[in-house]
Amino acid sequence: xxxxxxxxxxxxxxxxxxxxxxxxxxxxxxxxxxxxxxxxxxxxxxxxxxxxxxxxxxxxxxxxxxxxxxxxxxxxxxxxxxxxxxxxxxxxxxxxxxxxxxxxxxxxx
Amino acid sequence: xxxxxxxxxxxxxxxxxxxxxxxxxxxxxxxxxxxxxxxxxxxxxxxxxxxxxxxxxxxxxxxxxxxxxxxxxxxxxxxxxxxxxxxxxxxxxxxxxxxxxxxxxxxxxxxxxxxxxxxx
Numbered sequence: 524x525x526x527x528x529x530x531x532x533x534x535x536x537x538x539x540x541x542x543x544x545x546x547x548x549x550x551x552x553x554x555x556x557x558x559x560x561x562x563x564x565x566x567x568x569x570x571x572x573x574x575x576x577x578x579x580x581x582x583x584x585x586x587x588x589x590x591x592x593x594x595x596x597x598x599x600x601x602x603x604x605x606x607x608x609x610x611x612x613x614x615x616x617x618x619x620x621x622x623x624x625x626x627x628x629x630x631x632x
Numbered sequence: 633x634x635x636x637x638x639x640x641x642x643x644x645x646x647x648x649x650x651x652x653x654x655x656x657x658x659x660x661x662x663x664x665x666x667x668x669x670x671x672x673x674x675x676x677x678x679x680x681x682x683x684x685x686x687x688x689x690x691x692x693x694x695x696x697x698x699x700x701x702x703x704x705x706x707x708x709x710x711x712x713x714x715x716x717x718x719x720x721x722x723x724x725x726x727x728x729x730x731x732x733x734x735x736x737x738x739x740x741x742x743x744x745x746x747x748x749x750x751x752x
Contacts, residue, residue, distance in 0.1 A: 524695065557737075557738035566728055566742035566743065566744060567728075567742060568742075569738045569739060569740045572733065572737060572738040573737075578733075578740070612679075614736065617736070618686075618690075618692050618735075618736045620681070620694070620695075621669070621681035622681070623680065623681065625678050626678045626679070
């Protein structure tokens with residue numbers, strides 16, 4: 524099974540800061556990597572799909588990059604409404620398996 | 633607009649079977665090519681994919697839960713269901729149903745989630 528290692532597990536930053544979260548796969552997953560935002564008491568929201576594609580309606584301050592085993596999620600200028608937990612998720616290119624990272628809890632400093 | 637709604641008992645006794653249903657509105661399970669999924673989240677913890685089902689009944693399960701999970705679909709009711717047997721306190725979680733944005737991809741559409749507590 525593919526393991527996803529997400530870091531850091533928590534992060535404190537100031538409004539306007541550039542924030543970066545990383546996710547590493549235990550084997551090559553090409554670009555089959557998504558990023559979600561989850562606010563307390565809410566369902567996750569898909570922000571980035573296939574490593575670098577922004578979902579419709581998602582602000583452009585969010586971005587993703589990477590391929591193979593190493594991936595990065597970036598918020599270019601942190602806003603108060605971005606406070607949430609963020610998860611990476613890999614999926615098999617054919618139906619089979621999804622695996623989530625452990626999550627990164629983002630707080631305002 | 634596609635909507636998903638989980639329903640089922642909020643309290644299940646240890647060793648019994650957890651049963652949940654996801655009702656889909658704003659779209660037909662049988663007329664669209666997606667693998668519909670179940671995901672859970674224990675209180676204060678991360679997300680875990682449980683399994684997914686196609687309208688034809690084809691299923692894929694998380695290997696860690698496979699021996700206890702059954703996912704089924706009822707196209708006439710536009711619903712799909714989850715059964716998890718022999719539950720323990722470790723199965724206490726918010727259970728979500730979801731639909732990917734494409735055939736097999738990231739989950740774009742989610743239900744609001746339902747908390748199931750396993751306790752005697």
